[in-house]
Amino acid sequence: MNFSTSPVVSLRDVVIYQDVNTILSNVNFDIEKGEFVYLVGRTGSGKSSLLKTLYADLPLQTGIGSVSEFRLSKLPRAKVPFLRRKIGIIFQDFQLLFDRTVAENLSFVLKATGWKDKSKIKQRISEVLMRVGLDAAANKMPHQLSGGEQQRIVIARALLNEPVILFADEPTGNLDPMVADGIMQLFLEINNSGTAILMATHNYEIINRYPNRVLKCEHGKVLDSRVESFSLTNGF
Incomplete structure (x- = not known):
């Protein structure tokens, strides 16, 4: 610590x-x-x-x-x-990948920052989605979410690496x-x-x-x- x-x-x-x-x-x-x-x-x-x-x-x-x-x-x-x-960065225009599910968006960031264990990646995604109140959205596409929900996903993405x-x-x-x-x-x-x-x-x-x-x-x-x-x- x-x-x-x-x-x-x-x-x-x-x-x-x-x-x-x-x-x-x-x-x-x-x-x-x-x-x-x-x-x-x-x-x-x-x-x-x-x-x-x-x-x-x-x-x-x-x-x-x-x-x-x-x-x-x-x-x-x-x-x-x-x-x-x-650090975590939160953009006004979301910058989500619209050809991937919410979970795939978050997994992409974790893998890009050095995460390799699939079970740990899945667990961390579940944790941050629960944190922002969207634990049921993992398999949805960004276009299926409202603007407010998309912003919550962006916040979840920013929280991935604590x-x-x-x-x-x-x-x-x-x-x-x-x-x-x-x-x-x-x-x-x-x-x-x-x-x-x-x-x-x-x-x-x-x-x-x-x-x-x-x-x-x-x-x-x-x-x-x-x-x-x-x-x-x-x-x-």
Whole structure:
């Protein structure tokens, strides 16, 4: 068991780029184990680019950063899969494989991250589907599920390797309010069990209903509600 007390995410003097353009500069924050943090900002403010840098989809070129004790600067491509095994990524557009069953989608990820024992793979799939309330969906095709159910499968997929943190990019953006609230309740249950969450959202109602620390991308900076006060209005 890992008893390390270091933050799950730590950024110091980081610059976030999209292609050659500077999107965010002088980014400094930590996320501790088990913390729930919202990431907000208007469209184009840098939220997705920041998340992509944290899960090593974009390179960290300036500053010092670490996620789950992996140094992001000059992280070799060969090391990225090892980082990804420590984190969970939840996309707004699901990115499920629509020619495979739910179980086959989840099995694909487990095999890609080094699982080989078929009985253990089957057991882990059953565990995560039960966790998200869809244990009866293993043999269904994604198109047979509602949008909310598909998002629960995406969350189950992100939980497969027991990540220390979930990075969620607008996970309720395509869902109606009642379904979005159910997804939020699921995130809170996951967080209460010890998994840190960084959730990018435009959903002002969810932040109001379930207040937590907020990081706000604005004018090329990342503001932190833990160290400075700023206003949050609908639309940010």
